[in-house]
Amino acid sequence: AQKITQTQPGMFVQEKEAVTLDCTYDTSDPSYGLFWYKQPSSGEMIFLIYQGSYDQQNATEGRYSLNFQKARKSANLVISASQLGDSAMYFCAMREGWAKAAGNKLTFGGGTRVLVKP
Amino acid sequence: GAVVSQHPSRVICKSGTSVKIECRSLDFQATTMFWYRQFPKQSLMLMATSNEGSKATYEQGVEKDKFLINHASLTLSTLTVTSAHPEDSSFYICSAGGAAVNEQFFGPGTRLTVL
Numbered sequence: 467a468q469k470i471t472q473t474q475p476g477m478f479v480q481e482k483e484a485v486t487l488d489c490t491y492d493t494s495d496p497s498y499g500l501f502w503y504k505q506p507s508s509g510e511m512i513f514l515i516y517q518g519s520y521d522q523q524n525a526t527e528g529r530y531s532l533n534f535q536k537a538r539k540s541a542n543l544v545i546s547a548s549q550l551g552d553s554a555m556y557f558c559a560m561r562e563g564w565a566k567a568a569g570n571k572l573t574f575g576g577g578t579r580v581l582v583k584p
Numbered sequence: 585g586a587v588v589s590q591h592p593s594r595v596i597c598k599s600g601t602s603v604k605i606e607c608r609s610l611d612f613q614a615t616t617m618f619w620y621r622q623f624p625k626q627s628l629m630l631m632a633t634s635n636e637g638s639k640a641t642y643e644q645g646v647e648k649d650k651f652l653i654n655h656a657s658l659t660l661s662t663l664t665v666t667s668a669h670p671e672d673s674s675f676y677i678c679s680a681g682g683a684a685v686n687e688q689f690f691g692p693g694t695r696l697t698v699l
Contacts, residue, residue: 499686509675511628511690518686557627561688569616569681570688574627 470575479548487543487578489558499561500541506554553582590691605663605694607678613658614680622675634661668698
């Protein structure tokens, strides 16, 4: 079974509008972390936001917020007030188990391509 | 934030040759680094975990004799694609953990094209 599922291969969003990118995950480990990354056409992976499985509140970072619904195993990314520069691939990723100070291997979803229209 | 660099950013080689890709943590020490591969229009797939001073741990299905990993120092891990073939053409990305446990920084990637 897929550990991370992103069901939207691509979507258009109007500039200045909000967009929600879906991510569902599957793990039996009670401790895990969920990441969202943005990958523009240059290929670099840009960290956006993180949610730990024990975090009580939904994570927010500027225009990015994570809608964490633990019982449903979903971690949707909301981008508010979309900008043209938000056009990119977006990946949801999961770390299973306790976070390690030495670094953590991540499992990635298939990604969602977002195109912001002016 | 922490910076991870990769060199080269692009490489084109002939089939049968070997290519070395370097991953460096520029302002922090990384005892563990990770190597991912990304085929066009696909997601990142973890290839191996590079451990400083010890053998790398490879994911299932990744040939350790083909993808040699060396993590000789706390700031450098190298991936060598041996006897490269056109099907090895891909985008290779390394990552390392930062100071906080929720930090995972990625290098800019290396695009390998094997002719």
